[in-house]
Amino acid sequence: MRPTRVTIKDISRKAEVSIATVSKVLNHDYSRVSDETRERILRISNELNYRPNMLARGLVSHKFNLLGLIVPDISNPYYGEMARGMSDEAETLGYSAMISNTDNQRAREINSIQTMAEYNVGGIVMTGEIGVSEENVALLKRYRIPYVGVENYGPDADYCIYVDNYTGSYKAVQLLIEYGHRDIAYITGHVELHSPGDDRLRGFLQAMADADLPVNPALLKSGGFTLDNGYRQTLSLLSRNNQFTAIACGNDLIALGAYQALRESRLRVPLDVSLVGFDDMFMTNTMEPRLTTVKQPAYEIGEEAIRMLVHRVENNPIADKVKCFEPLLVSRDSVAPPAKKES
Amino acid sequence: MRPTRVTIKDISRKAEVSIATVSKVLNHDYSRVSDETRERILRISNELNYRPNMLARGLVSHKFNLLGLIVPDISNPYYGEMARGMSDEAETLGYSAMISNTDNQRAREINSIQTMAEYNVGGIVMTGEIGVSEENVALLKRYRIPYVGVENYGPDADYCIYVDNYTGSYKAVQLLIEYGHRDIAYITGHVELHSPGDDRLRGFLQAMADADLPVNPALLKSGGFTLDNGYRQTLSLLSRNNQFTAIACGNDLIALGAYQALRESRLRVPLDVSLVGFDDMFMTNTMEPRLTTVKQPAYEIGEEAIRMLVHRVENNPIADKVKCFEPLLVSRDSVAPPAKKES
DNA sequence: CACATGAGGATAAACGTTTATCCTAACGTC
DNA sequence: GACGTTAGGATAAACGTTTATCCTCATGTG
Numbered sequence: 068m069r070p071t072r073v074t075i076k077d078i079s080r081k082a083e084v085s086i087a088t089v090s091k092v093l094n095h096d097y098s099r100v101s102d103e104t105r106e107r108i109l110r111i112s113n114e115l116n117y118r119p120n121m122l123a124r125g126l127v128s129h130k131f132n133l134l135g136l137i138v139p140d141i142s143n144p145y146y147g148e149m150a151r152g153m154s155d156e157a158e159t160l161g162y163s164a165m166i167s168n169t170d171n172q173r174a175r176e177i178n179s180i181q182t183m184a185e186y187n188v189g190g191i192v193m194t195g196e197i198g199v200s201e202e203n204v205a206l207l208k209r210y211r212i213p214y215v216g217v218e219n220y221g222p223d224a225d226y227c228i229y230v231d232n233y234t235g236s237y238k239a240v241q242l243l244i245e246y247g248h249r250d251i252a253y254i255t256g257h258v259e260l261h262s263p264g265d266d267r268l269r270g271f272l273q274a275m276a277d278a279d280l281p282v283n284p285a286l287l288k289s290g291g292f293t294l295d296n297g298y299r300q301t302l303s304l305l306s307r308n309n310q311f312t313a314i315a316c317g318n319d320l321i322a323l324g325a326y327q328a329l330r331e332s333r334l335r336v337p338l339d340v341s342l343v344g345f346d347d348m349f350m351t352n353t354m355e356p357r358l359t360t361v362k363q364p365a366y367e368i369g370e371e372a373i374r375m376l377v378h379r380v381e382n383n384p385i386a387d388k389v390k391c392f393e394p395l396l397v398s399r400d401s402v403a404p405p406a407k408k409e410s
Numbered sequence: 411m412r413p414t415r416v417t418i419k420d421i422s423r424k425a426e427v428s429i430a431t432v433s434k435v436l437n438h439d440y441s442r443v444s445d446e447t448r449e450r451i452l453r454i455s456n457e458l459n460y461r462p463n464m465l466a467r468g469l470v471s472h473k474f475n476l477l478g479l480i481v482p483d484i485s486n487p488y489y490g491e492m493a494r495g496m497s498d499e500a501e502t503l504g505y506s507a508m509i510s511n512t513d514n515q516r517a518r519e520i521n522s523i524q525t526m527a528e529y530n531v532g533g534i535v536m537t538g539e540i541g542v543s544e545e546n547v548a549l550l551k552r553y554r555i556p557y558v559g560v561e562n563y564g565p566d567a568d569y570c571i572y573v574d575n576y577t578g579s580y581k582a583v584q585l586l587i588e589y590g591h592r593d594i595a596y597i598t599g600h601v602e603l604h605s606p607g608d609d610r611l612r613g614f615l616q617a618m619a620d621a622d623l624p625v626n627p628a629l630l631k632s633g634g635f636t637l638d639n640g641y642r643q644t645l646s647l648l649s650r651n652n653q654f655t656a657i658a659c660g661n662d663l664i665a666l667g668a669y670q671a672l673r674e675s676r677l678r679v680p681l682d683v684s685l686v687g688f689d690d691m692f693m694t695n696t697m698e699p700r701l702t703t704v705k706q707p708a709y710e711i712g713e714e715a716i717r718m719l720v721h722r723v724e725n726n727p728i729a730d731k732v733k734c735f736e737p738l739l740v741s742r743d744s745v746a747p748p749a750k751k752e753s
Numbered sequence: 754c755a756c757a758t759g760a761g762g763a764t765a766a767a768c769g770t771t772t773a774t775c776c777t778a779a780c781g782t783c
Numbered sequence: 784g785a786c787g788t789t790a791g792g793a794t795a796a797a798c799g800t801t802t803a804t805c806c807t808c809a810t811g812t813g
Contacts, residue, residue, distance in 0.1 A: 070767080071769085072527075072553065074556070074768095074769055074770085076769075076770095081522050083534070084768085084792075084793085085792070085793050085794075086769090086770080086771095086793095087771080087772075087793065087794075087795090088792060088793080089771090089790085090770070090771060090772085091771090091792095094771085097790065099790070099791055100790095100791070100792080101790080101791065101792090104791080104792085107494045118524060118527055118553075119530070119769085119770080120469075120529055120530065120768090120769050120770070121528045121529045121530065121770095122465045122468045122469045122474065122529075122530050122768085122769075122770090123469055123768070123769030123770035123771090123798090124770055124771075125767080125770090126463075126464045126465045126466055126469060126768090126769080126770070126771095126797090126798045126799065126800090127771045127772085127797065127798045127800090128770080128771060128772090128798085129798080131465065133508070133529065136509075140494065141484065141492070141493050141497065142486050142487065142490040142491045142492050142494035142709075143490070144485070144490065145763050147484050147485040147486070147487065147490040148485045150484050150485070150509075151483065151484050151485035151511060154484065154509060154511050155511065156511070158510075163508055163510070163525055163529060164508065164509055164510075165476070165506055165507065165508050165528075166479075166493075166497060166507055166508075166509050167497070167501075167506070167507075167813080168494060168497055168498065180460060183506075184415075184461055185461050185462055185464045186465075186476065186506060187461070187464065187465050188554065191449070209459070210415060210461075211415070240592070241512060264741075271757070291555050292690070293484075311554055314778070323693065323696045324696075326696055326698075327695075327696045330698065349637070350693050352670075353637070353666045353667075353669055353670045353697075354696075354697065355669075355673065355697070355698040355699070375588070414798080414799090417798095417799055417800085418785095418800070419799075419800095427762075427763085427764095428762070428763045428764075429799090429800080430762080430763065430802075431762060431766075432762080432763085432802060433800070433802085434762095434801090434802090437801085438811070441761095442759095442760065442761055442762065443760095443761070443762080444760080444761065444762090447761080447762085462799090462800080463798090463799050463800070464800095464802090465798085465799075465800090466768090466798070466799030466800035467799080467800055467803095468768090468800090469767090469768045469769065469770090469798090469800070470767065470798075470799085470800050470801045470802085471768085472767045472768080507766090528805075547813090585790060735807080752803080
């Protein structure tokens with residue numbers, strides 16, 4: 068029950084006009100207001116250091132300039148970068164941002180949407196590694212909340228931004244093949260339908276198929292786009308005496324885990340094992356050896372998502388409901404020709 | 411002007427009771443309500459999938475369970491980790507989070523506070539590398555917004571969480587000295603009064619003084635807690651033919667930049683140059699060689715900040731207005747005795 | 754019977770805005 | 784002199800809640 072702040076009522080009292088007039092002036096609607104009155108109101112509003120109460124404004128005008136950002140994990144640098152892009156662009160466009168982490172759990176996604184609905188967000192950007200569920204879309208539509216999906220395109224996700232994961236993955240694997248690798252392991256995260264993980268896996272499989280290379284199921288690992296998963300799966304790969312000369316990773320975090328496991332096993336990158344990642348997180352450039360990976364422009368994706376969302380929120384015409392970013396293969400030092408086999 | 415959602419008015423109409431009764435039941439106040447009426451209201455509310463409108467609730471009750479998170483840069487993994495801790499704890503306590511980036515700029519801090527005031531946040535966590543300004547505190551007090559400062563303790567910042575930066579820095583430098591280093595460079599970020607940067611620098615200076623080692627001003631660099639600054643300052647250090655065998659870095663990002671510059675200059679860590687960082691970001695454990703650094707428990711700091719803030723927001727008694735975390739020296743592989751001098 | 758009591762609920766004001774509509778005095782017009 | 788017009792502003796409803804107060808009816812009590 069904290070004391071309330073300065074309101075337009077205070078201004079109207081001091082300026083000896085009605086609150087309606089104050090409201091108009093403060094909204095830069097100067098019709099039907101004399102210059103003198105306008106100046107008086109503006110001056111007093113400044114003196115009192117008036118700040119509008121967005122709750123009241125939102126309640127009556129049905130405009131609440133708050134956007135919801137739903138991400139799997141803000142502490143993941145990739146999403147941190149994207150969130151930064153979203154936050155910056157939102158600020159530029161006069162909006163604020165509310166954020167929620169889901170850890171890629173359906174229940175938490177639902178929960179976030181509902182909470183954001185309660186808080187009357189103007190729109191939501193949905194990010195996730197498991198694709199947008201029909202349930203999510205249904206909920207967003209029921210609450211009539213405009214949304215944009217990022218990396219996350221279910222059958223019904225009409226508005227979305229994504230990176231061509233299939234092609235990016237294809238190129239990375241193709242690079243390994245060009246270097247002469249034939250026994251290529253693949254470690255990835257979640258592989259649900261219509262998700263980035265799914266597309267990247269298909270890119271891998273197609274690249275192998277196009278080169279007439281067999282895919283050894285024992286070399287296919289999933290479990291999560293995390294460093295820990297990369298570490299564990301690599302150890303698992305090594306422990307079974309599998310034959311492989313390269314690992315394609317579903318993202319950079321997995322690659323980071325692979326580095327660690329390989330190093331602990333006294334294997335050198337790229338001499339013993341070549342490695343490619345996905346995302347191009349900022350630290351991959353400082354690793355030793357520097358990681359060859361596929362760049363996703365996280366910051367720009369975030370910006371673009373907000374741009375599209377705000378267009379929807381404000382009912383502006385939208386050029387394209389779907390925007391695809393091209394991934395870029397960044398060739399660095401973690402890929403080399405396979406070592407001669409001694410077996 | 412999107413259509414409005416289900417309200418308690420809809421429920422009251424269907425249940426044939428007044429909205430006051432509906433409100434009471436929905437707030438779990440069952441006094442003066444018959445069991446039958448209660449069940450009916452609950453059932454109908456469920457059927458209609460009612461969600462409260464927080465704007466309306468906040469307007470009248472002066473309780474709006476939204477907290478403001480002001481951070482320098484969410485894409486910095488250290489703050490990402492902390493933000494995650496804050497977000498998780500807020501959710502646990504029934505609050506939501508609004509986020510704003512400042513890039514350590516005073517003007518943007520002010521702006522964030524004002525915007526959050528307009529949005530009626532219940533409280534604010536202020537994070538920053540430049541210390542909390544008197545202006546910030548004045549603003550927060552004027553708007554009567556409870557706040558907690560993190561790593562960020564001006565003369566007036568009564569409620570705050572921080573890490574003993576001085577001691578952490580002291581220990582790291584002490585380690586270098588114990589290994590036999592005498593010519594130690596120091597690269598840091600912003601060094602404003604009452605800021606982490608200030609304390610870390612003092613820790614460095616004191617450790618040097620206690621070991622009777624002179625400090626060479628040419629080896630003291632600042633400019634920002636960024637990878638880029640670490641990179642540039644290291645190159646600058648190298649280009650001037652300075653004598654040094656170790657670099658103490660103000661944080662891990664700077665250390666990452668130093669790694670990169672050293673590698674490009676064909677210098678090996680730790681054989682040619684030893685390196686210590688600060689923060690213990692997750693990737694420092696996967697670097698080659700693994701970085702010796704001072705661990706700050708970012709996630710826990712975030713959690714604790716929210717816990718303290720919510721105590722203030724809800725007017726609960728607070729045990730300690732100031733909470734200090736002890737930094738932990740994590741000894742890994744980036745420190746070795748200095749090479750024999752050949753000069 | 755007159756009256757207090759309490760259960761169960763309705764009424765209405767309030768929160769701080771926006772916005773459609775209404776009012777009034779001054780002036781011009783024929 | 785009756786009437787329209789306009790500038791400048793006031794009034795009041797509305798948004799969706801919470802909450803203090805009031806109302807009504809049935810029951811109990813002496």
